[in-house]
Amino acid sequence: xxxxxxxxxxxxxxxxxxxxxxxxxxxxxxxxxxxxxxxxxxxxxxxxxxxxxxxxxxxxxxxxxxxxxxxxxxxxxxxxxxxxxxxxxxxxxxxxxxxxxxxxxxxxxxxxxxxxxxxxxxxxxxxxxxxxxxxxxxxxxxxxxxxxxxxxxxxxxxxxxxxxxxxxxxxxxxxxxxxxxxxxxxxxxxxxxxxxxxxxxxxxxxxxxxxxxxxxxxxxxxxxxxxxxxxxx
Amino acid sequence: xxxxxxxxxxxxxxxxxxxxxxxxxxxxxxxxxxxxxxxxxxxxxxxxxxxxxxxxxxxxxxxxxxxxxxxxxxxxxxxxxxxxxxxxxxxxxxxxxxxxxxxxxxxxxxxxxxxxxxxxxxxxxxxxxxxxxxxxxxxxxxxxxxxxxxxxxxxxxxxxxxxxxxxxxxxxxxxxxxxxxxxxxxxxxxxxxxxxxxxxxxxxxxxxxxxxxxxxxxxxxxxxxxxxxxxxx
DNA sequence: TCAATAAGTTAGGCGACGCTAAATTGCAAA
DNA sequence: TTTGCAATTTAGCGTCGCCTAACTTATTGA
Numbered sequence: 001x002x003x004x005x006x007x008x009x010x011x012x013x014x015x016x017x018x019x020x021x022x023x024x025x026x027x028x029x030x031x032x033x034x035x036x037x038x039x040x041x042x043x044x045x046x047x048x049x050x051x052x053x054x055x056x057x058x059x060x061x062x063x064x065x066x067x068x069x070x071x072x073x074x075x076x077x078x079x080x081x082x083x084x085x086x087x088x089x090x091x092x093x094x095x096x097x098x099x100x101x102x103x104x105x106x107x108x109x110x111x112x113x114x115x116x117x118x119x120x121x122x123x124x125x126x127x128x129x130x131x132x133x134x135x136x137x138x139x140x141x142x143x144x145x146x147x148x149x150x151x152x153x154x155x156x157x158x159x160x161x162x163x164x165x166x167x168x169x170x171x172x173x174x175x176x177x178x179x180x181x182x183x184x185x186x187x188x189x190x191x192x193x194x195x196x197x198x199x200x201x202x203x204x205x206x207x208x209x210x211x212x213x214x215x216x217x218x219x220x221x222x223x224x225x226x227x228x229x230x231x232x233x
Numbered sequence: 234x235x236x237x238x239x240x241x242x243x244x245x246x247x248x249x250x251x252x253x254x255x256x257x258x259x260x261x262x263x264x265x266x267x268x269x270x271x272x273x274x275x276x277x278x279x280x281x282x283x284x285x286x287x288x289x290x291x292x293x294x295x296x297x298x299x300x301x302x303x304x305x306x307x308x309x310x311x312x313x314x315x316x317x318x319x320x321x322x323x324x325x326x327x328x329x330x331x332x333x334x335x336x337x338x339x340x341x342x343x344x345x346x347x348x349x350x351x352x353x354x355x356x357x358x359x360x361x362x363x364x365x366x367x368x369x370x371x372x373x374x375x376x377x378x379x380x381x382x383x384x385x386x387x388x389x390x391x392x393x394x395x396x397x398x399x400x401x402x403x404x405x406x407x408x409x410x411x412x413x414x415x416x417x418x419x420x421x422x423x424x425x426x427x428x429x430x431x432x433x434x435x436x437x438x439x440x441x442x443x444x445x446x447x448x449x450x451x452x453x454x455x456x457x458x459x460x461x462x463x464x465x466x
Numbered sequence: 467t468c469a470a471t472a473a474g475t476t477a478g479g480c481g482a483c484g485c486t487a488a489a490t491t492g493c494a495a496a
Numbered sequence: 497t498t499t500g501c502a503a504t505t506t507a508g509c510g511t512c513g514c515c516t517a518a519c520t521t522a523t524t525g526a
Contacts (some may be wrong), residue, residue: 017483036502050484052505057482069491069504099332100358110355117350122343125333250513258525270474283514285475290512303473 016116019085020044021054022063025074026082047179051098080147088123089115090136093173093182095126097137104137105179120145138179139170139189139225148166157205158219160195166226167192178223185214192229234322249349252318253277254287255296258307259315263384267304284311313380320376321356322348323369326406328359337421346445353378371412372403372422390438390454393428399459400425411456418447424451425462 014022022115024043028035037055041048070072074082092111096102102110118126124145133143134150140185143149152168168191173181182188186209196213197206206215216224247255258274261268270288274281292299296311307315315338325344329335335343351359357378360366368374368385376382387402401424404415415421419442429446430439 015482038502046483047485048504049486054483059512096355099364100355102358111351113350113352114347117346119343119346122329122333125335129333248512271472280515281514282476282516287513416496 017054018058018063019081019116021058022074022078022082023085023089025064025072026079026086029074030153034073038072040072066221083143083147083149084120085115086149088118088120088146090140090142091123091127092118093138094133094142095155097207098130098133099126104126104183105176107137108176109171135170135189136173137189138173139168140173152227154225154227157193157216157224157226158206158218160205160226162195162198165192165194165229167229168224169227170225172223178220181220182224185216186210186212187214187224193226247314250348251291251296252314254284254291255315256313256322258297258305259312259319262307263386267306269304273305275404306434316376316380316382317353318348319350319382320378321353323373324356324360325351325374326371327366327375328363331363331366332359337406338409338416338417339397340370341406341409356392368403368422369406370422371406372401373406385460387458387460390426390428390440390449390457390459393430393438393459397428398425398462399428400462402460403458405456411453414453415457418449419443419445420447420457425461428447429457 021044024040025035028039028043037048037051040055041051041169044051055064055066055072058064058156059072060077062075062172063081065073067077089111092114093107097104127142127145133142141150141152152169155166157166160166168187168189170189171187172178187193191209194208196207196208197215199205202218204215204217205221206213208214235336254277257273258268261272268314270284273288274284277284288297288299288305290295291311292305295375296314298306298308314374322344325347325412326340329340329343330463337367341352360375360378366375374385385402388399390399393399401420401422403422404420405411420426424442427441429441430448434449437448437450439441439446439455
């Protein structure tokens with residue numbers, strides 16, 4: 001078996017918890033520096049003390065670079081493993097909505113379990129069946145089968161100045177209620193918005209979404225990622 | 234939440250190994266009496282000593298009736314749990330072949346993992362998407378969402394007398410090579426056969442399959458289940 | 467009837483992951 | 497520079513599933 005083939009075929013048997021750790025660390029690293037013990041614990045809903053032991057083991061396996069009291073970083077191996085899991089997760093989310101009629105607020109939980117059980121072949125077939133999309137239903141980019149991904153660190157609604165136009169690129173998944181609410185407001189990835197009013201002191205933001213005006217809290221605004229509107233107007 | 238809804242919705246959180254035990258015991262019971270420690274161990278490829286402990290735990294949870302040195306039987310609860318897992322397995326197998334282009338010799342391994350991760354809702358959607366089939370690609374009946382199943386204990390090819398006509402109802406899955414071979418011979422569920430020659434002493438059996446004559450060993454013949462041919466001729 | 471053997475169970479362990487409680491470390495503010 | 501707190505780690509433990517080795521039971525056939 002060629003090295004290339006092996007790299008793709010034999011997902012070395014990482015356990016489910018390990019895949020979850022790597023995913024969590026990847027996400028944390030994406031928004032800043034090294035992942036701290038506490039960050040990881042919080043994201044996985046486990047005790048910080050439990051993280052220390054696991055993190056040491058993963059470092060021993062070459063998946064993480066770990067310095068006591070200093071937090072953790074993914075090695076290249078670790079990042080590749082994380083991206084494989086993330087690809088599975090996002091392809092599954094996309095497949096569930098496009099092929100099986102799931103609403104976008106229900107796919108996360110299902111994908112969270114299936115991502116550990118689905119083979120790369122299955123995931124590739126699912127992706128092909130829905131036209132190899134490059135983002136999941138929440139706008140998150142889908143890593144390619146070769147392990148590459150287009151991560152674009154983008155601003156959130158909360159970062160936009162008054163009057164700015166932007167397009168919603170991506171919203172935080174994980175919270176079904178948030179997603180249902182955003183859906184009601186017509187705020188889905190791809191939709192254009194304009195900032196119409198910004199209350200001071202981290203106050204609510206009023207947007208023009210399509211023909212409607214929508215006022216959302218700063219908390220929510222921070223969970224909606226945008227890209228500059230390509231429209232010159 | 235109504236009791237009915239709960240029975241279906243909250244698959245109480247059985248672990249993966251537990252689901253595997255219940256499935257194995259169900260299959261063993263189907264072909265005889267109580268499931269012995271050894272039978273279970275063999276089917277799960279684990280040591281008999283390991284089975285004893287687990288079986289005691291499951292009996293404690295009311296899923297099994299267990300008597301030391303006497304083997305094990307599923308309780309009604311245990312049987313329902315087993316059938317839920319089996320439904321998931323078989324629906325997934327059918328879905329993979331009908332919706333995602335899998336060959337029938339590849340679906341077992343994939344379903345073996347997914348059956349523990351897929352929700353009942355997903356499985357119901359998959360089933361609906363392919364027209365709610367009542368058998369998996371190997372001819373095994375799919376338990377309904379309400380927990381009922383049409384088990385028909387059938388003869389195997391090896392039981393047929395010379396000259397008998399029959400229809401292939403079901404073949405043993407699990408062994409991909411066997412399935413590929415059967416496929417080459419044109420021996421899939423639904424196909425009609427006639428017994429043309431039976432060698433004595435558990436010897437090979439020669440069949441007419443379509444226009445071809447096929448000779449198969451007794452071992453293989455015992456893994457192919459048949460029903461009497463409805464044709465009067 | 468009883469001894470040989472096969473089947474099953476008990477005893478004792480191990481690894482993966484989680485927890486709580488009790489140190490320890492690092493940093494920031496006084 | 498010191499102190500005090502938050503973050504982290506260590507210590508000690510529990511559960512789930514699995515293992516091997518040693519013992520016990522059931523059965524069978526001589």
